[in-house]
Amino acid sequence: MNVLLRSTTALSMMVGLAAPAFADMQAAQDFLDAEIGDVSTLTREEQEAEMQWFIDAAAEFEGMDINVVSETITTHEYEAQVLAPAFSAITGINLTHDLIGEGDVVERLQVQMQSGQNVYDAFVNDSDLIGTHWRYGQARNLTEWMAGDGADVTSPTLDLDDFIGTQFTTGPDGNLYQLPDQQFANLYWFRYDWFNDEQTKADFQEEYGYELGVPVNWAAYEDIAAFFTGRDMSYIEGEPTSVWGNMDYGKKDPSLGWRYTDAWMSMAGMGDKGEPNGLPVDEWGIRVNEQSQPVGACVDRGGATNSPAAVYAVDKAIEWLQNYSPPQAAGMTFSEAGPVPGQGDIAQQMFMYTTFVAPLVDSPAVMNDDGTPKWRLAPSPHGVYWEEGMKVGYQDVGSWTILKSTPTDRAKAAWLYAQFVTSKTVDVKKADVGLTFIRDSTINSEHFTERAPRLGGLVEFYRSPDRVRWSPTGTNVPDYPKLAQLWWQNIGDAMSGAKSSQEALDQLCSDMEDVMMRLERAGVQGDQGPALNEEESAEYWFDQPGAPKPALENEDEEPQTVSYDELVQSWQ
Known part of the structure; x- marks a missing residue:
């Protein structure tokens, strides 16, 4: 029996998880007993303290129906089948976590951005969209959110410094736009x-x-x-x-x-050359100028896609x-x-x-x-x-993104769930199931030191300096x-x-x-939007340094x- 099936079976036996009527510490304790145990970097006392914070922060949203979405991979299956019902039982927020194809996630994100209608209260979408979110300004700036409207629902134990992927979810303006939920490399x-x-x-x-x-x-x-x-x-x-x-x-x-x-x-x-991405020409073949404006993709404009x-x-x-x-x-x-x-x-x-x-x-x-x-x-x-x-x-960094079109109260409730499924209480167990590491403390935990020989170099890779390359x-x-x-x-x-x-x-x-x-032409991205170069001969660009x-x-x-x-x- 695989880990996910064992976890789902354990949760199904827990009283109150299937149809939560109220939020209290008993549901949290049942969850910790049945699902987490000592597979965490936190002590049981610290786990309970973190769960109590979620209970208190969620009190005003009890009974609210919240919908979030992600692509279908093992990590998100665990969240949808195990962590979402646990969150609902503990907080009283009725959380539905939909699983669909990654292409469908992007399509529905695009629909919400274009229509302004609230399709989902939060999306797990790849940090590949960081250029989109930074330029359009339709995703909540999480740096400002955590200091402003979202301050009262931002966990004191979130510990952003412990996340290994925030450099990829931060815009050129230095602000965080997405919270990493899972990461995996191609090797x-x-x-x-x-x-x-x-x-x-x-x-x-x-x-x-x-x-x-x-x-x-x-x-x-x-x-x-x-x-x-x-x-x-x-x-x-x-x-x-x-x-x-x-x-x-x-x-x-x-x-x-x-x-x-x-x-x-x-x-x-x-x-x-350049890390984390080539500059001025990146791995899509898109060239940007010194103001980070895209100026071409074809060779005739200095790009490299063809x-x-x-x-x-x-x-x-x-x-x-x-x-x-x-x-x-x-x-x-x-x-x-x-x-x-x-x-x-x-x-x-x-x-x-x-x-x-x-x-x-x-x-x-x-x-x-x-x-x-x-x-x-x-x-x-x-x-x-x-x-x-x-x-x-x-390296894929699937990350929580909350759009501005989501009403503030719903955004707060969704933000609580995003923090719950990335919390130190659950992260080692979630990584144990999906093997998609997001926290340095998890990677370096004793649990993964013991498990490393069974994972073929995955732990060694994520503990090495190479992981950021x-x-x-x-x-x-x-x-x-x-x-x-x-x-x-x-x-x-x-x-x-x-x-x-x-x-x-x-x-x-x-x-x-x-x-x-x-x-x-539309000017929808302001000074960060494209400003295409005039076409030159291929030989002109081949004579320039780099791509x-x-x-x-x-x-x-x-x-x-x-x-x-x-x-x-x-x-x-």
Whole structure:
């Protein structure tokens, strides 16, 4: 039985949780007994004190019906099925937590922003929208909120300094616009047991002339993908007679857009140097000026979305999907493809969203009998256009966002729930279920020191300084909802073969600039809105420093690998 099911079962046995009629400490104590126990960084006395604060702060909202929404991942399932009913029982606020697809979350957020009607009282939406929220001014500025209207419902134990992702939810003005609720990175995933098998290592060395290990660059990744695809691994007891060297997804769906905007292009080397995001050209290929105004996406305006490095990035993803992945992968979405490595016939995956580590630990085909994994996580390799100092990977920071169109009393009640599900009382247990860390105290807790050997390097990664180098979409993107939908629609044409990668990216950057032109003309984002450059020749921009970069005469490179165990030591 998995952790979430056990938790739901325990809660269903608790008196009063199903239909709360009042808020009192007994409901909190029942919750702490049945669900939290000592899986917390707080003592029982501290837990009860934190729960008492929620009871007191919620008194004026007792009986109010509040609706919030998030995408469907394990962490949010736990919140909706376990923490939401507990919150209702403890506070008397009738909280409904809806779970829908991420694309639907963005669409409903956009509807509320455009209509001014209160669709939801709070959204968990990615910090990828920070540029949108900062520019439009429709999201509550949480810095001002906590000091003003929301002061009386802001927990004294919130401890913002303990959150590891607030740098990604803070605008260029220094104000916090979103509160992190869950975080996960995209990392390289591989079968550690296969890579360390003596026969497998010898066969790889003989065929390619270098040691099998964690690939440092895409050339090595491609060699490893070719080596394992179709390979009979049954000389290792219990392993398949035919395996795949790559896993990915390619269905024309909103999640196909994330596959590319979630730093794939910068991992290839498309953008500029800079952390957390390339400047002046970011991982979407959007260039900004010194005032942070977007000035172009196409090469002719100084952007890089259709540059040679971008074409290389898309071409490689398609090539590997077609040549080294299970045939059904091309028709899969993000959520469908994520659990596939758990079936036991995938050797490596370049782009593993670590939100899928939770189901992997419940997959017997990739776990040892003692509960340790047969796989490990490592930094993803980079492409031939990549240079030191460029962004190395993506980190999703799903964050609570409260729009100004939500009435103040409803915003206060929703803010209480946002703090409850991120509180120190519940955070270790929530992270135990979903493995999407948001608090430094949780990552460094004794609980996760004990659990670390069973999580394949995830804890070591999040305890390392490297964790801040994986970052979400930054502030170059002026309107995430409008621009994100263009990616999956155009990239989908390249994936299907309807267009070449160059043709698809030419159309994509043109469509992006059309949206930015409309924003510029409308003036809805004020001095932070787009101000597009005049068009120049591609050669003009290629002659400038940084991105966009001209095509390399030879996109082949010397493959490089590294020992996983040496790599992990560098994280200590």
